[in-house]
Amino acid sequence: MTSLLSISKLRVHFPVRGGVMLRQTGAVRAVDGVSLDIAPGETLGLVGESGCGKSTLGKAVVRLLKPTSGNILFEDRDISHLSQRALRPLRRDFQMIFQDPAESLDPRMSVRSIIEEPFIIHSLGNRAERTRRVNELLDRVGLPSSAADRYSFEFSGGQRQRIGIARALALKPKLIVCDEPVSALDVSIQSQILNLLVELQKEFGLSYLFIAHDLSVVKHVSDRVAVMYLGKIVELATAETIYRDPRHAYTKALLSAIPTPDPLARREKILLEGDVPSPIDPPAGSAFGHRISHPLYQETIGMDLALAEISPGHLVAADPCCLSTEDWRKIGHGIVPPRIPG
Amino acid sequence: MNGHPENILEVDKLITSFETDRGLLRAVDQVSFSVPEGKTVGIVGESGCGKSVTAMSIVRLLPQPAGKILGGHVFFKGRDLVRASDAEIRRVRGGDIGVIFQEPMSALNPVHRIGRQVAEVFRLHKNISKRDAWDAAFEMLRLVRIPAPEKRMMDYPHQLSGGMRQRIVIALALACRPSLVIADEPTTALDVTVQAQILDLMARLQSEMNMSIILITHDLGVIAETCDEVVVMYAGRVVEKAPAEELFAHPLHAYTKGLLRSIPTLETPSKSVLHTIPGMVASLAEHTHGCRFCQRMGRISSGGGVSRERPAFAQISPGHWVETCHYCYQP
Numbered sequence: 001m002t003s004l005l006s007i008s009k010l011r012v013h014f015p016v017r018g019g020v021m022l023r024q025t026g027a028v029r030a031v032d033g034v035s036l037d038i039a040p041g042e043t044l045g046l047v048g049e050s051g052c053g054k055s056t057l058g059k060a061v062v063r064l065l066k067p068t069s070g071n072i073l074f075e076d077r078d079i080s081h082l083s084q085r086a087l088r089p090l091r092r093d094f095q096m097i098f099q100d101p102a103e104s105l106d107p108r109m110s111v112r113s114i115i116e117e118p119f120i121i122h123s124l125g126n127r128a129e130r131t132r133r134v135n136e137l138l139d140r141v142g143l144p145s146s147a148a149d150r151y152s153f154e155f156s157g158g159q160r161q162r163i164g165i166a167r168a169l170a171l172k173p174k175l176i177v178c179d180e181p182v183s184a185l186d187v188s189i190q191s192q193i194l195n196l197l198v199e200l201q202k203e204f205g206l207s208y209l210f211i212a213h214d215l216s217v218v219k220h221v222s223d224r225v226a227v228m229y230l231g232k233i234v235e236l237a238t239a240e241t242i243y244r245d246p247r248h249a250y251t252k253a254l255l256s257a258i259p260t261p262d263p264l265a266r267r268e269k270i271l272l273e274g275d276v277p278s279p280i281d282p283p284a285g286s287a288f289g290h291r292i293s294h295p296l297y298q299e300t301i302g303m304d305l306a307l308a309e310i311s312p313g314h315l316v317a318a319d320p321c322c323l324s325t326e327d328w329r330k331i332g333h334g335i336v337p338p339r340i341p342g
Numbered sequence: 343m344n345g346h347p348e349n350i351l352e353v354d355k356l357i358t359s360f361e362t363d364r365g366l367l368r369a370v371d372q373v374s375f376s377v378p379e380g381k382t383v384g385i386v387g388e389s390g391c392g393k394s395v396t397a398m399s400i401v402r403l404l405p406q407p408a409g410k411i412l413g414g415h416v417f418f419k420g421r422d423l424v425r426a427s428d429a430e431i432r433r434v435r436g437g438d439i440g441v442i443f444q445e446p447m448s449a450l451n452p453v454h455r456i457g458r459q460v461a462e463v464f465r466l467h468k469n470i471s472k473r474d475a476w477d478a479a480f481e482m483l484r485l486v487r488i489p490a491p492e493k494r495m496m497d498y499p500h501q502l503s504g505g506m507r508q509r510i511v512i513a514l515a516l517a518c519r520p521s522l523v524i525a526d527e528p529t530t531a532l533d534v535t536v537q538a539q540i541l542d543l544m545a546r547l548q549s550e551m552n553m554s555i556i557l558i559t560h561d562l563g564v565i566a567e568t569c570d571e572v573v574v575m576y577a578g579r580v581v582e583k584a585p586a587e588e589l590f591a592h593p594l595h596a597y598t599k600g601l602l603r604s605i606p607t608l609e610t611p612s613k614s615v616l617h618t619i620p621g622m623v624a625s626l627a628e629h630t631h632g633c634r635f636c637q638r639m640g641r642i643s644s645g646g647g648v649s650r651e652r653p654a655f656a657q658i659s660p661g662h663w664v665e666t667c668h669y670c671y672q673p
Binding site for chain 1: 535537587605623
């Protein structure tokens with residue numbers, strides 16, 4: 001076993017109902033055929049714009065959502081279609097940290113009850129042991145033990161995120177899905193939380209699925225990065241490679257759009273027209289090709305645009321609209337005659 | 343004071359307070375800066391530092407009745423807006439000063455069509471017919487590069503994407519060809535690729551119309567890419583201000599340095615320990631004397647020879663001002 005988590009062809013669709021009888025009239029294809037894996041101790045960064053399905057993917061991984069199809073192997077066991085009851089003992093191993101700790105922490109529970117709850121649910125330890133563990137956890141995430149008897153709303157955003165992390169850590173999980181864990185925080189607090197997450201990973205050998213829209217933050221914490229666009233992964237490589245040598249046109253545009261905190265380094269930006277298309281009835285062919293009105297768009301309808309390896313460990317969607325001529329020659333399926341502009 | 347004709351706006355020792363249950367909170371504490379004609383001035387700081395309140399004080403859009411301007415001047419084209427009548431300020435606001443808010447959905451009226459909302463600005467500020475206002479609105483949508491403007495005029499705000507909505511808000515703000523635009527976190531709610539579109543649009547319109555812009559943001563990357571001058575605020579005060587290139591190359595205040603070092607960039611080695619600023623942003627309710635950043639660093643309570651006087655704000659090199667606290671001023 002080399003991977004802790006292995007997802008294959010995962011789909012999460014939400015029905016769209018309409019009409020008098022509320023019949024299903026369509027589907028939001030939030031996650032549409034995603035395959036990826038995460039090794040023990042690894043951080044996989046997941047980036048993409050709002051509505052691309054990254055949060056849905058994160059929730060499906062920890063089975064807060066039921067996938068429509070596909071498999072999720074956690075330590076070689078398929079959890080994609082287990083019942084909530086069957087999942088419960090397994091949940092110790094995968095936890096989640098949410099973007100807004102104010103919304104994910106119950107305001108009527110003391111910090112102690114919030115962190116203690118996982119132990120109670122899993123019938124672990126007696127009261128004294130639980131108290132000891134809560135104090136240990138608070139200490140580990142940098143909060144005083146006096147915090148235990150207060151309520152989450154008494155704390156600032158950064159401290160609340162520490163409480164969320166303490167709860168996620170309680171059962172010594174192997175995987176934590178971090179959904180935009182720092183995007184609601186101020187710059188100076190953001191770096192405190194990022195440092196904590198990196199330290200905890202080293203200490204406990206955690207794996208992270210790190211979901212964020214801030215590409216600099218993702219680069220900082222990730223070993224590998226997956227770029228998601230309209231429900232699909234379009235490029236996946238080591239963090240270093242994806243930032244130094246992006247191959248997919250969308251990744252290039254996304255990277256060029258990051259503002260750099262250096263007025264002397266104002267770069268030429270690739271400005272995209274329009275917005276991300278709707279995941280309800282997405283374009284039949286290349287979604288990104290459609291957005292940029294690529295001349296080859298029509299040809300991509302019905303074509304297999306799955307990821308292909310362009311160099312060892314570097315996967316990119318085999319999409320003639322989004323690759324350079326040279327890259328397309330390398331991994332294309334030869335379906336489109338080589339009349340590629342540029 | 344008001345002796346620099348090249349400055350379109352001069353904010354001088356502005357003090358804005360809020361009446362709360364815990365007493366009077368000074369959200370803006372003697373803030374001074376100026377905006378040269380045709381330039382972009384960025385105000386940067388963390389949540390609660392008073393950057394938005396400063397901007398809203400300029401156009402007197404403070405929450406009522408709690409918010410009050412207690413002192414200082416805001417000279418706009420030589421006229422003091424703090425002392426202007428309500429009728430006067432209404433003419434200026436949306437007229438010669440445009441305002442762009444962070445969340446376009448809350449700046450637009452959900453029950454009126456886009457066309458009507460944009461046309462309304464012309465009806466209010468220029469004495470023109472409905473027909474002409476409608477045509478002017480159409481021109482504005484074209485100017486902010488809305489695709490198929492004739493179709494969008496008939497849409498409601500919820501039918502547009504976030505980026506398109508923000509373009510509408512920009513159209514509203516620019517309708518009367520203002521000489522100053524105040525943009526409060528105009529791209530914070532948007533995705534990076536859409537942010538790049540909007541910033542590009544603002545820069546183009548700025549040079550076409552020769553406007554000045556006050557850009558409020560917490561994002562130092564956006565500041566670096568768009569601003570000519572930067573004002574760094576902390577706990578209601580300006581701790582440093584300088585031309586953008588100078589500020590990023592030679593930050594002098596410990597807070598500015600800390601902020602710049604805290605953000606990971608694409609060049610930061612992966613998983614390295616990032617610089618952090620201990621503690622959290624100062625609460626306005628505590629302590630109003632001495633250096634606010636020393637207070638955050640825990641230097642005030644320990645005594646230790648830290649002055650309880652407010653440090654002087656001094657010019658160190660041409661255009662580069664900093665609060666010269668004994669500890670925080672680090673040349």
